[in-house]
Amino acid sequence: MxxxxxxxxxxxxxxxxxxxxxxxxxxxxxxxxxxxxxxxxxDDSQQTDISTVLNQIRSGNVSTAKLIDAERRIEITTIGKKHFHSYWSEVGDQGSELADELQKARLPNGYSVEVPKR
CATH class of the missing domain: 1.20.5 (Single alpha-helices involved in coiled-coils or other helix-helix interfaces)
Incomplete structure (x- = not known):
């Protein structure tokens, strides 16, 4: 049952x-x-040394760039849409040198500088 x-x-x-x-x-x-x-x-950018970044800027392969003063970092985007970043040392005035190189290069999409507020 x-x-x-x-x-x-x-x-x-x-x-x-x-x-x-x-x-x-x-x-x-x-x-x-x-x-x-x-x-x-x-962060999909590849870290590289500062000389490689400078060579990219001088050869005209950079579309846009950003200098981040507080981190001593530069981020670039190449014409081929690749992203790179590098850090500059505390010794010397590499940040100003990078800004001068970017000014001379006249990037197609320009560049920006981030400076910390004090």
Whole structure:
């Protein structure tokens, strides 16, 4: 003989289903947000030495550049859409030399300088 088991009331099944749907949606939204933040903040530029950056500027291969004074960093984008960055040393006045080279080069999309506020 087959025994019949009492059925779970329908109202409890709906609450359980809604709760599972809420948890699944929350987890999915969280994963999308986290992965978006990782992709947004990635640095896809290649680090190179300062002489390579200067050679790129002098040869006319640079489309745009940014000097970041606080970090002693220069970021360039070549005509071929490749991104490079380099750091200059604290010794000497390489930041001014880089700015002079960028001025002479007359980049197609220009360059910018970020100076920290004091």
């Amino acid at each position: 087959i025994e019949k088991q009492p059925a779970i009331p329908h109202q409890y099944q709906k609450k359980s289903s809604r709760f599972r749907t809420f948890i699944a949606c929350s987890v999915t939204a969280g994963l999308v947000i986290i992965s978006g933040l990782f992709l947004r903040n990635r």
